[in-house]
Amino acid sequence: MTDTNPLCIGPRCGRGDPRQAANGSLICATCATRLRRDLEIAPQLMRWLEQHKTPGQGGGDRVSGSQEASTPTRLDVLSMLHEGATPIHGDDDDQIGPPSIPSTLKNWAWLIAEHRGLVYPQRADVGELSAWLLRHLDWATGQPWIDDMIGEVGALRRWALGLAPWAVHVQELVGPCRSCGKRALVRAAGERYIECDAREEVGGCGSLWTEEEYEEHVAELVGRRRQSRKVSAKTKRGVAE
Numbered sequence: 588m589t590d591t592n593p594l595c596i597g598p599r600c601g602r603g604d605p606r607q608a609a610n611g612s613l614i615c616a617t618c619a620t621r622l623r624r625d626l627e628i629a630p631q632l633m634r635w636l637e638q639h640k641t642p643g644q645g646g647g648d649r650v651s652g653s654q655e656a657s658t659p660t661r662l663d664v665l666s667m668l669h670e671g672a673t674p675i676h677g678d679d680d681d682q683i684g685p686p687s688i689p690s691t692l693k694n695w696a697w698l699i700a701e702h703r704g705l706v707y708p709q710r711a712d713v714g715e716l717s718a719w720l721l722r723h724l725d726w727a728t729g730q731p732w733i734d735d736m737i738g739e740v741g742a743l744r745r746w747a748l749g750l751a752p753w754a755v756h757v758q759e760l761v762g763p764c765r766s767c768g769k770r771a772l773v774r775a776a777g778e779r780y781i782e783c784d785a786r787e788e789v790g791g792c793g794s795l796w797t798e799e800e801y802e803e804h805v806a807e808l809v810g811r812r813r814q815s816r817k818v819s820a821k822t823k824r825g826v827a828e
C-alpha cells in the first residue's frame with residue numbers, strides 16, 4: 588500500500604472526487620488525455636471559427652436576397668482568432684469574454700520555454716504552438732501550475748464551441764464507458780477521443796477513450812456475453828443429463 592499516489596490536481600477531476608495522479612505526475616491519466624485533446628484541437632478550432640466570423644456563416648441556410656454587404660463581423664469570434672486577451676489566473680470564464688487562442692498558447696509556450704531553458708517559438712502559428720506544447724506535455728504534467736494550464740486550454744475549446752456550436756455533430760455511442768460503465772459516451776465530429784459525458788444531467792465520469800479502446804471494450808463485452816451464454820447452456824445440459 589506504499590505505492591499510493593497523491594490525488595490529481597486537475598480542475599473538477601472526477602467531479603469532486605479526484606482520481607489518483609499518475610506516476611511522476613501531479614494529474615491523472617484522464618486529465619492528461621483531456622489536456623492533450625484540448626491542445627490537439629486548437630488548430631481545428633481556428634479553422635472552425637474562421638468559418639464563423641460573420642453571423643449565419645457556415646450555417647447553410649442562407650436567405651437569398653439578404654443584404655450580404657452589411658453583414659457585421661462577430662467580434663467575439665474575432666477576439667478568439669487574434670492575439671489579445673488571455674485570462675489572468677483565477678479569473679472567472681465569464682468575466683473577461685472569449686480568450687485569444689494564439690495568445691493563450693503563446694503564454695504557455697513562453698512559460699515552459701523559460702522554465703526549461705528552451706528557445707521560445709516566437710514566430711509559431713497555432714498549429715506549430717499546439718505541436719510544440721504537446722511535445723512538452725509529459726514534463727508539464729509534473730508542474731504545480733498544470734491545473735491552470737488545463738483550465739485555460741480547456742476554456743478555448745469550451746468558448747469556441749459555445750460561440751459556434753458543433754453540438755449538432757455530436758454522436759451518442761451505444762456501448763458503455765470502460766471506466767464507469769454508464770452509457771454516456773459521446774463523440775464530437777472530427778475529434779479523436781470519445782468522451783464520457785460528465786454533465787450533471789448525464790452523470791458520466793469524464794473519461795476519454797480512443798476509437799480503438801472503445802471498440803476493444805465493446806468486443807470484450809460481446810465476447811464475455813457469448814461466453815456466459817455458452818457456459819449457461821452447458822450447465823443446463825449438465826443438469827438435464
Ligand SMILES: [Zn+2]
Pocket residue numbers: 595596597600601605606614615616617618619
Ligand atoms: Zn484528474
Ligand SMILES: [Zn+2]
Pocket residue numbers: 764765766767768769771783791792793794
Ligand atoms: Zn464513464
